Amino acid sequence: MKTIYCPECEEKIKADIVQREETFTVKGEKISVPASVLVCSKCKNDIFDEELDGANVAAAYNEYRKQHSLLLPSKIREIRERYGLSQRSLGRLLEWGEITVNRYETGEIQDAVHNEVLELIDNPENMKKIFEKNMHLLSPSLRASLKKRIDDIIQNTAEERFQLHLGDYLLRAQAINEYSGYKSFDLEKMHQMIVYLLDHVKGAYKTAINKYLWYMDFLSFKEYSVSISGSVYVHLPYGPVPDNYDIILDLMLSKMLDKEEVVFKEDVVGERFIAKTKPDLSNFEKEEIKIMDCVISHFKRYNATQLSKYSHQEKAYMETSNGEQISYELSEELTLNLK
Numbered sequence: 001m002k003t004i005y006c007p008e009c010e011e012k013i014k015a016d017i018v019q020r021e022e023t024f025t026v027k028g029e030k031i032s033v034p035a036s037v038l039v040c041s042k043c044k045n046d047i048f049d050e051e052l053d054g055a056n057v058a059a060a061y062n063e064y065r066k067q068h069s070l071l072l073p074s075k076i077r078e079i080r081e082r083y084g085l086s087q088r089s090l091g092r093l094l095e096w097g098e099i100t101v102n103r104y105e106t107g108e109i110q111d112a113v114h115n116e117v118l119e120l121i122d123n124p125e126n127m128k129k130i131f132e133k134n135m136h137l138l139s140p141s142l143r144a145s146l147k148k149r150i151d152d153i154i155q156n157t158a159e160e161r162f163q164l165h166l167g168d169y170l171l172r173a174q175a176i177n178e179y180s181g182y183k184s185f186d187l188e189k190m191h192q193m194i195v196y197l198l199d200h201v202k203g204a205y206k207t208a209i210n211k212y213l214w215y216m217d218f219l220s221f222k223e224y225s226v227s228i229s230g231s232v233y234v235h236l237p238y239g240p241v242p243d244n245y246d247i248i249l250d251l252m253l254s255k256m257l258d259k260e261e262v263v264f265k266e267d268v269v270g271e272r273f274i275a276k277t278k279p280d281l282s283n284f285e286k287e288e289i290k291i292m293d294c295v296i297s298h299f300k301r302y303n304a305t306q307l308s309k310y311s312h313q314e315k316a317y318m319e320t321s322n323g324e325q326i327s328y329e330l331s332e333e334l335t336l337n338l339k
């Protein structure tokens with residue numbers, strides 16, 4: 001109910017907001033949408049209302065876009081902003097004139113050919129091709145920044161796809177049973193365990209990282225009957241290691257870890273990892289953080305060789321042989337306890 005002037009009754013009246021289907025003509029086509037209309041309670045005529053009628057027309061335009069598979073204005077803006085371009089500079093790059101993009105983003109329906117181009121450049125590989133053809137239309141500084149932006153997006157997309165694919169593979173490869181600590185493998189969580197560890201010990205060798213992870217997961221199982229990461233561990237000559245540990249670490253290299261090679265003697269080279277980011281423990285339980293702290297404080301004075309030797313006297317290690325998966329049930333006799 002709204003009090004408003006009715007031009008028919010020529011006085012202020014009470015008007016109702018009525019829901020009904022309305023038909024609009026969009027680009028020569030009849031489009032029907034559910035609409036809200038202001039109706040005079042006295043003479044029952046419709047009364048113009050800028051806000052309501054504007055929303056009805058916008059709904060009809062969007063319905064037209066849906067029926068013709070056209071991008072919504074919000075999607076057009078999203079594509080443009082992803083490349084860090086103004087409405088004018090995108091228009092210039094696409095040779096559309098300077099105000100065209102603005103018109104599309106503020107509600108005008110784009111023509112079909114323009115829509116196709118916008119869908120194409122949603123893919124950064126296509127954007128790159130258009131950029132290479134038309135970059136002379138942009139200022140030198142914009143040219144440089146857009147080139148970098150497109151290359152970054154292409155690289156990130158490739159990395160994301162690789163990561164997703166690998167995460168899938170790792171997840172599928174591991175069943176939920178005594179070898180995973182009755183948990184499904186959580187790659188992101190294992191990554192955060194590694195960052196948390198490296199942040200505390202200020203860098204560590206691969207062999208040491210593997211031992212720390214094993215103790216964290218196995219101590220968690222010993223105390224709470226469930227592992228932290230859901231990783232499977234395998235018996236290798238230097239001690240227990242997470243299954244696929246090389247892949248797990250490689251995936252972290254560009255964003256989370258730095259790797260440096262350390263030469264011990266002439267030919268002996270070790271890989272030392274350092275955290276590039278701060279750990280994000282938002283997905284961890286309090287108990288899990290306690291377990292990680294306990295393992296870190298217990299071993300922080302051990303070097304990689306000592307840590308490896310220490311793990312060799314664990315029953316879980318002694319009772320398994322080379323290449324064999326280690327059952328979490330063996331954590332019962334772990335020499336470590338939660339303090």
Ligand SMILES: [Zn+2]
Pocket residue numbers: 006007008009010013040041042043044045
């Ligand atoms: Zn009226």
